[in-house]
Amino acid sequence: MRRPAAPLFLARAVYRQRRLRDAARLLPIFGFFLLMLPLMWGSAAGAGRVAVYVFGVWALLIGLAAYVAPGLAQPEADAQQPEDA
Amino acid sequence: MPFNVLVLTCLAYVAFLFVVAFVVERRASRGEMRFLRSPVVYTLSLSIYCTAWTFYGAVGSAARTGLEFLTIYLGPTLVFVGWWWVLRKLVRIGRRQRVTSIADLISSRYGKSNLLGVLVTVIAVVAATPYIALQLQSVTLSFSVFAQTTPETWVMPDRDATAIWVAAGLALFTILFGTRNLDAKEQHHGIVMAIAVEAVVKLVALLAVGIFVVWGLGGGPVAMIERIEAYTDPNWAIQPGRWAGLIFLSAAAVITLPRMFQVLVVESVDEAHLSRASWAFPAYLFAMSLFILPIAVIGLDRMPSGTNPDMMVLTLPLQEGQGALALLAFLGGFSSATSMVIVETIALATMVSNHILMPAWLWLRPQAALSGNLRGAILLARRLSIIMVLALGLEYFRLSGGSAALAAIGQIAFAGMAQVLPAMLGGIFWRGGTKLGATLGLSIGFATWGFTLFLPSFGAGAAISAEVLQNGLFGLHWLRPQALFGSDGMDPLIHSIFWSLALNIAGYAAGSLLSFPDPVERIQGAAFVNAFDDELQAERLGWTHGQAEPEALMNMAQRIIGDEAAISFFEAEARAQGKAGFLPDLTPSFLAGLERNLAGSVGAATAHAMISQLFGRATVTVEDLMAVATEAAQIMEYSARLEEKQGELSRTARQLREVNEKLTQLSVQKDAFLSQISHELRTPMTSIRAFSEILAEGDLPKARVAEYGQIIHTEARRLTRLLDDLLDLSVLENGAVQLNLTLSHLGQMIDRALAVSSQTRPERTFDIRRDYPSEEIYLRTDADRLVQVFINLISNARKYCASDAPVLRISVRQKGGRVVVDFIDNGAGIAKDAQGLIFEKFARLSDDGRAGGAGLGLAICREIMANLGGTVTYLPGQRGAAFRVTLPLRMDKLVMEKQDAEKLR
Numbered sequence: 001m002r003r004p005a006a007p008l009f010l011a012r013a014v015y016r017q018r019r020l021r022d023a024a025r026l027l028p029i030f031g032f033f034l035l036m037l038p039l040m041w042g043s044a045a046g047a048g049r050v051a052v053y054v055f056g057v058w059a060l061l062i063g064l065a066a067y068v069a070p071g072l073a074q075p076e077a078d079a080q081q082p083e084d085a
Numbered sequence: 086m087p088f089n090v091l092v093l094t095c096l097a098y099v100a101f102l103f104v105v106a107f108v109v110e111r112r113a114s115r116g117e118m119r120f121l122r123s124p125v126v127y128t129l130s131l132s133i134y135c136t137a138w139t140f141y142g143a144v145g146s147a148a149r150t151g152l153e154f155l156t157i158y159l160g161p162t163l164v165f166v167g168w169w170w171v172l173r174k175l176v177r178i179g180r181r182q183r184v185t186s187i188a189d190l191i192s193s194r195y196g197k198s199n200l201l202g203v204l205v206t207v208i209a210v211v212a213a214t215p216y217i218a219l220q221l222q223s224v225t226l227s228f229s230v231f232a233q234t235t236p237e238t239w240v241m242p243d244r245d246a247t248a249i250w251v252a253a254g255l256a257l258f259t260i261l262f263g264t265r266n267l268d269a270k271e272q273h274h275g276i277v278m279a280i281a282v283e284a285v286v287k288l289v290a291l292l293a294v295g296i297f298v299v300w301g302l303g304g305g306p307v308a309m310i311e312r313i314e315a316y317t318d319p320n321w322a323i324q325p326g327r328w329a330g331l332i333f334l335s336a337a338a339v340i341t342l343p344r345m346f347q348v349l350v351v352e353s354v355d356e357a358h359l360s361r362a363s364w365a366f367p368a369y370l371f372a373m374s375l376f377i378l379p380i381a382v383i384g385l386d387r388m389p390s391g392t393n394p395d396m397m398v399l400t401l402p403l404q405e406g407q408g409a410l411a412l413l414a415f416l417g418g419f420s421s422a423t424s425m426v427i428v429e430t431i432a433l434a435t436m437v438s439n440h441i442l443m444p445a446w447l448w449l450r451p452q453a454a455l456s457g458n459l460r461g462a463i464l465l466a467r468r469l470s471i472i473m474v475l476a477l478g479l480e481y482f483r484l485s486g487g488s489a490a491l492a493a494i495g496q497i498a499f500a501g502m503a504q505v506l507p508a509m510l511g512g513i514f515w516r517g518g519t520k521l522g523a524t525l526g527l528s529i530g531f532a533t534w535g536f537t538l539f540l541p542s543f544g545a546g547a548a549i550s551a552e553v554l555q556n557g558l559f560g561l562h563w564l565r566p567q568a569l570f571g572s573d574g575m576d577p578l579i580h581s582i583f584w585s586l587a588l589n590i591a592g593y594a595a596g597s598l599l600s601f602p603d604p605v606e607r608i609q610g611a612a613f614v615n616a617f618d619d620e621l622q623a624e625r626l627g628w629t630h631g632q633a634e635p636e637a638l639m640n641m642a643q644r645i646i647g648d649e650a651a652i653s654f655f656e657a658e659a660r661a662q663g664k665a666g667f668l669p670d671l672t673p674s675f676l677a678g679l680e681r682n683l684a685g686s687v688g689a690a691t692a693h694a695m696i697s698q699l700f701g702r703a704t705v706t707v708e709d710l711m712a713v714a715t716e717a718a719q720i721m722e723y724s725a726r727l728e729e730k731q732g733e734l735s736r737t738a739r740q741l742r743e744v745n746e747k748l749t750q751l752s753v754q755k756d757a758f759l760s761q762i763s764h765e766l767r768t769p770m771t772s773i774r775a776f777s778e779i780l781a782e783g784d785l786p787k788a789r790v791a792e793y794g795q796i797i798h799t800e801a802r803r804l805t806r807l808l809d810d811l812l813d814l815s816v817l818e819n820g821a822v823q824l825n826l827t828l829s830h831l832g833q834m835i836d837r838a839l840a841v842s843s844q845t846r847p848e849r850t851f852d853i854r855r856d857y858p859s860e861e862i863y864l865r866t867d868a869d870r871l872v873q874v875f876i877n878l879i880s881n882a883r884k885y886c887a888s889d890a891p892v893l894r895i896s897v898r899q900k901g902g903r904v905v906v907d908f909i910d911n912g913a914g915i916a917k918d919a920q921g922l923i924f925e926k927f928a929r930l931s932d933d934g935r936a937g938g939a940g941l942g943l944a945i946c947r948e949i950m951a952n953l954g955g956t957v958t959y960l961p962g963q964r965g966a967a968f969r970v971t972l973p974l975r976m977d978k979l980v981m982e983k984q985d986a987e988k989l990r
Contacts, residue, residue, distance in 0.1 A: 021169060028167030035159055035332065039325040047151050047321050048314030051378055054155055058162060058371050065166040065364035072169060073360035 020071045027068065031061045091231050091412065098416055099254065102423075105282055106262045106275030113274040122354050124361035130277045130348045131366045132284035134161060134339060135373050136216075136425035137223035138495040140287055140418045143374065145395035147381035151321030156328060157495075158374050160335030162367040168359055171340060172349070174513050176359055177616045179350035183685035187346040187505060188436040191527075193689035194512040194613050195520040196606030202440035202690050204524065205505055208531050209343045209436060210474065211539070212501030213429055217478030218485065219494045220422035221248045223395075227418050230399050231411075245483055252479045255426050256472055263431040264467045276427060277352050283420035288372060290417025294398055295376020297410055298383050309379050316382055330579040331496070337506045338499040343432035344425060351432075426475070434470035439688030442466040447694065459644035463687060485543075497542055500582050504530035507586070507593045515597075516610045522597030530589025537566050538581035605693075635668040641695065642679060645686050654682060758926060765807055769800035776800075810941040814926070817948035822870075824952065826976060829868035831904065832860035835895060838875030845880040852892045859897045862904060865975040870949050874957065877942045878908045878968050885966065886912035902974050907960060909967040920959045 010018070034057045038050045139157075146154040164172065175190075184190045188209065192202035225247045262275040303309040339345050353359070384397035392400060399418065402410040443466055507526050511518040536558075540548040549566060557564040567577045569584045602610065635655075642651035652667060658678065659669040669675050676696065683692035776793045779785070785793070816822050839853060864871075882893050894909045915923060926944045943957075950957045955972030 024169040025167065028163040028170070031163050031166060032332070035163075036329065038323060039328060046314035047316060047378070048310045048312075050152055050323065051155075051313060052310060054152065054159070055371070055375070058159070058367070061162060061166050062364050062367045062371060065367065069360040069363050073357050 017071065017074065020068060024065075024068050024072055027061065027064055031057065034060075088232055091228075091415065094412060094416070095419065098419070099258075099423075102279045102282065103258065103261075106258075106279040109278040110262065110265065110275035124355075124358040124365070126277065126281045127348075127353065127355075127358040128362045128365040128369065129281035129284040130352065131345070131362060132288070132369055132373075133280055133344055133348060133424050133428050134342075135284075135287065135370070135421060136495075137220050137418055137422040138216075139373060140291060140421040141223050141227075141395050141398055142495065143377045144381045144384065144397045145393070147377050148385055148394035148397070149320060151318065152323060152378070153327060153331065154377060155374060156331035157335045158370040160332045160337070161339035162370060163332070164336045164339050165363050165366050168363040171510070171513075172359055172363075173356075174616055175340065176350055176353050176356055178513060178613055180353065180356065181616065182612070182689065183681050185351060185439060185685065185688055186432055186436045187341060187343055187509070188440050189684070189688045189690075190346070190350075191505065191508050191512065191523065192440065193684070194609055195508075195518070195523045196603055196609055197690045197693040198520050198524075198606075199440060199444050199690040199694070201508075201520065201523055201527070202436070202688065204527050204531075206433075206436040206440045208501060208504055208527065210433055210477070211531075211535075212498045213343060213433055214474075214477045214481050215485070215494050216498040217426055217429060217475070218482035220426050221251055221478060221482045224248070224251050224419060224422045226393075226396060227399055227415055230396055230403070231415065248479055248482055251423075252475050255423060255430070256475045258423075259427050259430050259434075259471050259475075260468050263427070263434070263471065264464050272352050272354070273431065276431065277348070280348075280424040280428060283424040284369075286420045287417040288369065290413045290420075291373060291376065291398070293410060294402060294414050295380060297402065297405075297407065299376060299379050302383050302387070302405070303379055309382075312386075313378055313382050316385075324576065326579050327576055330576075330582055334496070334499050334503060334582055337503040341502040341505045341509065342499070343436065343502070344428040347428055347432040347435075426478070430471050430474050433474045434467055435688075437470040437473065438463065438466035439691055442470060443687055443691050444694070447691070459641070460647065463645065493542070496578055497538055500538055500578065500585065501531075501534050503582065504534055504585060504589055507590045511593055511597070512610075513613050513616070516607075516614045517597050518593065518610065519597045519600045519602045520606055521600035522593045522595070525596035526589045526591075526593030529592040530585045533569075533585035533588050534581060537569060537584060538578065541566050541577070635671060638671075638679065638696075639668065642683065645683055645695075654679070761926070762811070766804065769804045769807075773797050773800045773804075807941075810945060814941060814945050814948060817945065817952060820952065822952055824867040824976075825869065826865060827868055828863050828865050829871075830860075831862040831864055831897060831906075832857060834864075834868055834872050835860060835875060835906075838872050838879055841872075842876045842879040842883060845883045849883060849891060851883060852890065854892060854894045856896060862897065862899065862974070864904060864972070865977070866953055866972060867976075870953060871972070874946045874949050874970060875906075875908075877946050878957075878970070881942065881968075882908060882910040882912070882966065886910040888912050888965075899974070903955070903971055904974055906970040906972075907967060908970075909960070909963045909965055911965045914961075914964070914966045915959060917961070920961060923959060924957075 035054065038053060041050070143154045143157070178184065179190065182190075182193055184193060188202045188205035191205050192198050195201050228247050259276075262279070263273055265273075265275075299306060299309050303312060340349070380397060380401065381394065384392070384394065384401050388397065388400065388404065398414050399411055402408075402414060443463060446462060446466070504527060507530070508518070508523040512523070536549075541554060543549075554566055556562065558566075563570050565573070567573070567580060568575075569580070572580060572584070575583065639651060639655050642654065645651075646654070655667050655669060658675050659666055662669050662672065662675070664670065680689075680692050680696050683695065686692075687695070776797050780790060780793055780797075835855070879893065882891075886893070888911045890911075892911045894907075896907045896909070898905045898907075924943045924947045926941055946957050950970065950972065953972050954976050955970065957968060957970050960967035960969045
């Protein structure tokens with residue numbers, strides 16, 4: 001009945017996957033931060049420059065999400081086999 | 086372009102959509118859903134986020150306020166890019182609990198409460214009605230754009246008539262494909278495919294207009310950016326509050342809008358599609374927004390001033406003489422509007438029928454749950470709801486006159502639906518959220534939103550009098566709708582979002598913290614919050630007390646989900662229980678599964694109510710919940726105890742095994758000892774007997790007699806010595822030896838030992854090397870016994886050292902309260918594999934008769950040293966035989982007692 005405790009150390013593949021999930025969680029926070037930056041530019045920046053920046057950030061977020069997504073969709077590798085080192 | 090061509094194109098397009106939906110429905114019913122199950126269709130269906138508000142209104146918004154329109158697409162981008170946080174969990178819960186709408190989600194989470202379902206439904210209908218009106222308005226507007234420019238005198242049907250025709254067409258489509266069947270899961274494959282097609286059309290249309298504007302009119306992207314950069318308008322400056330606030334608002338809207346929830350969660354066929362949509366949907370939004378700003382800037386530049394910027398996507402190509410492009414743009418806008426209305430209507434109709442009409446009907450006719458045509462009633466309720474929702478939108482459009490800017494209406498609707506956000510997120514992440522908290526938060530938020538944003542949006546004096554707007558409710562200054570609590574420096578929209586959500590969250594938190602959830606709520610809360618923990622999803626509690634006949638349940642299920650589906654469900658459940666036939670036992674897990682199945686058609690609250698009607702309202706109580714929890718805890722404790730006991734048993738078994746091995750070894754040793762000792766005794770006895778027989782015969786010369794007598798004497802002495810040794814050994818081993826502790830000088834003891842042992846092979850001269858100063862130690866020990874050990878060791882050296890010039894080195898050292906005496910000779914030493922044996926009884930190495938001992942000497946030494954609290958060991962690696970004697974400097978009673986204790990053990 002007692003549930004097996006989570007292993008203390010993980011195999012490399014599982015470890016990588018967990019960090020990938022952390023990255024996926026951080027991504028919107030990172031994006032929000034970047035999107036708030038134009039607010040500090042003042043009126044010196046014209047709409048064109050801001051637009052180019054915002055679309056650039058947007059494309060970056062899409063690219064990062066596309067890079068991260070396939071790894072996230074995988075089911076977690078077998079966590080029961082700890083690896084040395 | 087002739088107006089009737091436009092109408093014909095439009096009708097042809099609609100007919101095409103009907104065909105698509107029809108074909109897909111046909112194929113889905115035959116189980117051919119390969120393409121439908123692709124992530125592409127899922128992503129495209131999400132694009133109903135982009136309504137006519139996006140298609141037409143974004144350009145208008147960009148023309149008025151510059152980049153602010155982007156916020157509406159950046160919020161959803163952040164939510165989708167961060168899908169691991171919320172969306173994944175929502176979709177998982179939606180699929181597991183068979184959620185049919187956002188109202189169902191909230192109602193199901195908070196104890197299948199129908200009150201909450203009604204509340205969310207009301208909020209959704211109030212917020213969405215203007216939004217649906219907006220879509221109708223955009224379609225009529227776009228028709229009128231063409232009507233104005235058409236050269237012929239084709240009579241433009243009046244505005245209302247167009248809207249009525251469009252609404253009627255949409256109602257027909259929605260009823261046809263939205264209420265064809267009552268699915269166990271509220272999914273509409275035909276409609277999803279149709280809106281996916283429309284998503285492509287609107288994207289292509291907007292991109293086509295954008296490309297024409299940038300490359301055809303604007304002179305390429307670089308020139309376009311310069312042009313935007315050069316454009317100056319004070320309204321275009323980014324307002325930080327609105328920028329951040331609208332990003333937040335749109336992020337909230339994308340998960341709470343009924344139509345988004347419908348395609349995102351309810352229509353989801355595969356959770357894995359979400360990972361693809363996480364970047365593909367933001368990419369779609371990116372493409373939709375890319376050309377908005379250029380279209381707005383060129384439009385402002387080229388169109389006569391006073392043109393409605395909301396229609397520029399259409400009017401700009403028309404003015405430039407691009408009729409075909411304008412037609413495409415028209416179709417794009419038409420697609421945006423119709424797909425939104427269809428899905429929104431389905432979502433709202435599901436809520437209205439599941440949470441308002443059906444419960445009301447069951448309340449009015451309680452016996453309906455037991456008999457009557459439920460299926461027909463539900464479908465009828467659905468159809469009525471669809472017509473009602475569309476009629477509401479149409480009526481709003483006719484009354485309001487459709488004057489307000491498109492973007493404003495959209496934002497008001499967003500802010501209204503965002504009120505569901507605290508209850509939703511709290512529900513899936515916080516087990517402490519309760520029904521009372523959710524009810525309180527939702528009602529306060531809804532009221533604040535209505536007072537500060539929705540009602541004032543009709544204009545001063547329409548819904549809220551100018552007097553109240555100016556001086557506050559009841560003349561209280563701090564209750565002014567657009568400056569609550571004196572906050573009059575805020576943008577009205579941000580002001581409303583801020584206060585409504587702040588009060589909403591406060592109400593939710595306070596209500597949750599102060600109330601106590603009922604059992605169903607707690608079960609549902611655990612199931613929602615731990616959606617990814619499969620173990621906790623197991624049915625722990627359900628319908629255990631009441632009684633119902635399986636036939637009655639089957640009858641009811643048939644009347645809701647249909648004969649075939651119900652029978653196959655019951656049959657599968659019966660088979661899973663190992664029963665033949667169609668009627669499974671009413672186990673809690675079967676009932677929970679049945680309830681979920683019914684919930685997929687009529688919502689969690691209604692399904693729960695219907696089953697409880699059959700069961701006589703005997704559902705769980707807090708006590709049951711506690712009992713189950715206690716039972717589980719007891720089982721866990723019991724198994725833990727079993728585990729412990731098992732560990733103890735295996736430990737004992739291991740110990741027994743070890744003891745058994747030792748006993749076996751001892752038995753073998755004893756046998757060996759007995760056979761050895763008989764051999765040792767027998768040899769001298771044999772010779773004594775033989776020689777004494779010879780002597781007894783007489784007639785021997787005197788010299789012979791003396792010789793034989795000598796032999797007999799020697800052998801008898803050897804026997805005696807052997808027996809003495811054995812006796813000694815047995816005394817020592819039993820620890821029965823009496824030690825005579827005195828203070829003695831180590832050097833003198835070694836002197837004594839050397840003197841005695843010089844008797845052994847006196848013919849050999851030994852070079853004894855000693856270090857006298859180091860021997861100046863007084864030991865408190867049994868001197869005689871210790872000397873006995875020394876004698877034994879020195880005699881052994883004398884006996885076995887094979888060197889021609891034998892040397893014996895005796896070195897003494899003190900080490901931490903212990904004395905170490907080493908006896909090292911320069912002989913051949915002892916072979917490594919024999920080193921472990923020499924202290925065993927009767928162990929003699931390559932005995933060629935020189936020794937004449939019984940091989941008990943070292944065994945006795947070992948026992949003596951053990952009795953003296955010390956050891957004697959063989960010291961390897963000294964280029965000769967070397968023995969180390971270690972003993973305590975002061976042997977005291979304590980040591981002896983300890984030894985006694987060890988002996989006894």
